[in-house]
Amino acid sequence: MALALAVGPAAARTPDRDQIAKIVKAQRPATLKALQDWIALPTIAAEKRNATAGADYMRRLALDAGFQQAKIIPTDGVPGVFATLDSGAKTTIGIYFMYDVKQFDPAEWSSPPLEARLVPRGTEGQALVGRGAVNQKGPEIAFLAAIKAILASGRKLPVNLVLVAEGEEEIASTHFAQVVAVPEVRDALARSIGVFIPTAGQDQNGSVNMTLGAKGAVEFQLIVGGETSDRYPKADVHSSNHARIENPAWRLVKALDTLVAADGHTPAIDGWFEHVRPLTDRQKQLIAEAAKPEVEAQEKKQLGIGKWIGDEPYGTSLERFYSQPTVNIQGLVAGYTGVGGKTVLPSRAEAKLEFRLVPAMTRDEAEAKLRAHLLKRGFDDVKVVVSGGYGPNETAEDSVLVTSQKRLFAEAGIAYTIRPRNAGSWPGVIFNGPPLNLPAAQFGVGRGGGAHAPNEWLLIDSSDPKVKGLEDTTMTYVDYLYVVADEAAKRRR
Template sequence: MSSLRVVSSSLALALSCATALSAHAADSPRPLYDWSTTERFDASRVPAYAGRHDAVYARIDADMDAHIANLQRWVRQRSISAQDDGIDAMANLVADDLRALGFAEVRLVKTPGHPGVLGYYDAGAEKTLVVYMMYDVQPVEDNWQIDDPFAGSLVKHERGTVLMARGATNQKGPQRAFLNALDAMIKTNGTLPVNLYVVAEGEEELGSPNFGKVIEPWVERLRKADGAFFPMNIQRPDGSASLNLGVKGIVYFELESKGGAWGGPAKAEVHGSLKSLVDSPTLRLVQAIASMTTPDGNTITIPGYYAPVKAPAAEQQRLINTLAAEADDSTMQRSLGVSHWIDGLSGREAIVRNLYDPTLNINGLWSGYTGEGTKTILPHIATAKIDSRLPPGLEPDDAYRMIRAHLDANGFKDVVVRPMSGYPAASTSVEAPLVQAMLGVMNKYGAKTRVSPWLAGSAPFHQFTRTLGLPFVFGGLGYGTGAHAPDEFMLLHPAEGVKAAGLADIEKSYVDILHALSEAP
């Protein structure tokens, strides 16, 4: 059962009031959520995993040099999905490593994009786990402190010895660490405590457009598993951790305004002086986008857009109550370089807004001349890339339908909506045995864990929770930073005073997670 404790009477009084998600007037389309519980979820009261697997731990310690070399081998293989750089070689490396570990079934899966990898290890066990992996990485920037981001460099850092490379923490490092743990278990015990499926894709950094194709050949087999897991570093340097039980969904699309029968130049730009007589596609696009939000850009005005969002259930309220009691908005704002949240929100209201509000965000906007100096033209085309994050309840097809209907109703039928990707939200109950097993292992290693109903970001985890119908958890010990940025690293050997796990304990915790799941009811 979940572990709960009652908050102080003063906070209980505050929580008894309805949570207002907006400081706007009462006619805001945002719903008001009634808060029904003052209880908090206390992850520390989940019993710590008590199992000991000393022979496997000793093997991990003895093989640490080889295990570090495995991480280096993975990050040295380029696999930039956006540039199709090294993708096939990395897919084959993953497949070959699974075969070397003793996975009897391994296959490459062709898709319209990059290939996937499927693997199965039959341990003859009662429980079966699906392990998700992504083998692709982001492009690299020029301003790294090391000469080659694909060299697998071991660097002395203020946090300790780190593996600095593209993919070190996102996600090749923790994934190969998981395979290292499997290697130690198999070499020590001859098998694993659970049967394992590995499903790996090479397009996560592209929005996973073909991940459904990757799992399709084994979808009926995968549905019979007991849960799904994604190895990931979720600790901070102080040893605390953030465990998210799901993700928002997303739609990502382009809006385009082009001259034509409605007005504006249809074939090419024209002289800017003709604006007195000629419509501007650029201004039309700006007005179409502006029509979808309030003037401050912070409330979506598309009719019905907030209505499908599911209100926080009691379980989610308990998780949020704990997050709110420990919230530090000012520190997060400083880390992001922003002065305040929208509407001056803080604490629980900020958390609920972040988790339960759909978003509408412009990623890029371009038209006409953007070079040096001046060029007075009236462009014939304007384009914007937009994403909308979707909380549970708001489905991608419905979001696209409402966006199209809103533009049509406001006189923008000529504005093209070009969908590029989309998938729904995913979430798992904190009561799921897989989640409880994870929390028990985190408690064994003294990692204070903050649990959130889901992440405000997006990933294709609905393929596990909806397509396969499995509980899904992503996390693990370990610290890394710099994902999608210069100087990405994963901590291997912590410096004195750093409480995040090093590689040896990361791998030992993976051993414990598999055993804890095998013993779960």
């Protein structure tokens, strides 16, 4: 079902492109197996699963792809990986990888999450199903395959590469800043023109969603119980005692209710919008251009919903999506949750939450305002545990990383839209912010879905020439490296 690789205007820029494309095609079985093998080794920071093995595997993947050196960088949590490939080029690009994945329950999957089976995906083609398929191991393996193909053709890469990888992205990059702070890593990144993360950015119609940044994320827990106050029992007690003993679950509910307005979604934390930067006219223009009825229908189908908040028009919902910070409850745990009832008064209640932050909010500001908000209302018995987080990131539309994407897509005839930021998060702010102050972007074609959900998938063979499968995705990374090198050279002239 594999399709012939598209050869378009990119062939004029990428030397020996036909030869490289043949190598990519010949590499396909090895590339596919590399992805399947990587998926079979999940690193899950929240479960402390495969932290050491995952880092070593990432290091070996980098060396196998052609990086001349790769080393594990210890942190106070899960280690990171740092690798370099010096091709003697005048331009250096930073690459960000995550090698960790979200938790999974095999009972919720129709295909085993660690077996990475190839399965038909309706009329779209053939997809690989597995945890990490699209977020982010699939795009990352395709990028590594692009490096291998260029080197196998006998050519040097047109750019030097600096790779930084972490195993804690799925818990909000708790210790990733420690990796970048290592002088050797920081100095290598400082020589780059920017950093990008490989992604699968195509919609079902083949259009690519480009983004100029991403929201920040802060993950935390609110805990009430015997460990936070002597008002609550140290262990579950008979429910009749609720007449004389406070229930920590009710207390937690009361605290949670103060964090949002009566509508259930607008943040109500004191001073929350103090530093929220409104959308610019250009950003509103980009959103309006993306607000197409067919895209709205596709999004609603994917999300399984029939209307947006307040039954708002699609354009308004997109403005909210990209511009609004959020206070979200991920989960609530308290007392008995088994079959039927159980007459207990729980000794502990916990809520798992997240903030999504927009420019110009910061992680430290968000945490401080949350704590102050709860204390002001007398919730001194609510314990706040921040497990990880970082602020939002932004990159200018005229940065080399972005202009190179626009040029590549335009010349290759790939439709694209530009969005002010990704409503999801990645720790680009660690590169955007001081001391590096680098552009940070996402880039990639290909299509997938189900990140963080059951049956996560990546399209391997596409039945639509507009939507790229594994081989065309790999070749697009090849082309991107050459376009970036050319765009950077123009800036030096």
